Amino acid sequence: MRARSILVVASATAAALLPAASAVAGTGPAPSPGKQHLTARSTAPSEVGNPHSVKALAAGVCADAYQIGATAYIDRAGAHAASVKQFYSPSCKRNYGYVWVWQSFRVKIKDYDVSTGIYSYARDQVVGQASWEATNSQEFWSLPAATVNECTAAIGSLRAPGDPMAGQASTAKRC
Numbered sequence: 001m002r003a004r005s006i007l008v009v010a011s012a013t014a015a016a017l018l019p020a021a022s023a024v025a026g027t028g029p030a031p032s033p034g035k036q037h038l039t040a041r042s043t044a045p046s047e048v049g050n051p052h053s054v055k056a057l058a059a060g061v062c063a064d065a066y067q068i069g070a071t072a073y074i075d076r077a078g079a080h081a082a083s084v085k086q087f088y089s090p091s092c093k094r095n096y097g098y099v100w101v102w103q104s105f106r107v108k109i110k111d112y113d114v115s116t117g118i119y120s121y122a123r124d125q126v127v128g129q130a131s132w133e134a135t136n137s138q139e140f141w142s143l144p145a146a147t148v149n150e151c152t153a154a155i156g157s158l159r160a161p162g163d164p165m166a167g168q169a170s171t172a173k174r175c
Contacts, residue, residue, distance in 0.1 A: 045139035049085055049098045059130065059141035061096055062089035072169040074099075074158045081105040084169045086118065086154035089144075097128065097142035099156040110136055113159040118145035118152050119170060126155060151175040 045053045051065040065087040074082040080102055087096040097116035105112075114137075117129030128145030145152070153173050159166035 047083065047100050049087060049100070051087065051089075053139060055137075055139050056141050059096070060144050061087070061141050062092035062094065062144075064091050065089040065094075065096060067098075068095075069154075069171045069174050072154070072156075072171045074156060074167040074169045076105065076158070076160065076163075076167050079104065081167060082114075082156060082158045082169075084116070084154055084156035084171060086152065086171045086174065088148065092144065093146070093148045094144035095128070095147050095152055095154075096144060097154040097156060099140040099158070101138050101140075101158065103138070105158075106136065106138060109160045111161060112136070113166065114140050114157065115166075116140050116154065116156045117142045118147050119155050120145075120147050121151040121153075121173065123150070 041052070042050070043052050043054055044050060045055065049067055050056060051061045051063055067085050068088045069086050072084040073080045074084060082102060082105065083100045085098040087098055089096070095118045097118050099114055099116045101112070101114065111134040113131070113133045114135060115129060115131040117126040120127050127147050128143040130140070130142050132140060151173055154171045155168065157166035157168045
């Protein structure tokens with residue numbers, strides 16, 4: 001009996017140490033309110049995207065927005081300079097583009113140009129696009145895009161002074 005107890009405890013301990021099945025962010029159902037990232041309850045900007053931040057609220061991002069699909073990256077000189085993400089709000093039925101400029105880029109380049117929006121495959125155009133010139137901010141949200149019944153991708157661009165063209169990235173197509 002004691003051997004069985006030890007075996008049960010050892011099995012339970014081993015199972016607890018195994019990682020859970022992984023999933024790509026945004027590919028499953030919306031996160032439950034109790035399991036959302038802690039920054040979602042604050043107004044601080046965040047690399048993961050906080051729909052409660054001051055800039056998100058100014059852009060009209062609905063509070064229940066969450067990331068769909070995987071993150072894309074804008075690279076410059078062989079290193080990640082910014083992240084691009086697509087967000088979806090079930091209550092507002094809108095999509096949003098999101099760009100987060102990495103600190104490693106910001107410490108080297110002081111004023112840069114940024115844009116983000118949602119590319120609609122059905123319309124062959126960018127919807128909800130917003131642009132900023134000569135900024136040194138870190139967090140950027142597009143305007144709300146009424147594209148939830150279309151195949152879409154979030155797009156983002158980042159151009160440093162002196163660069164003839166912006167670095168760009170888009171998330172994977174979502175239908």
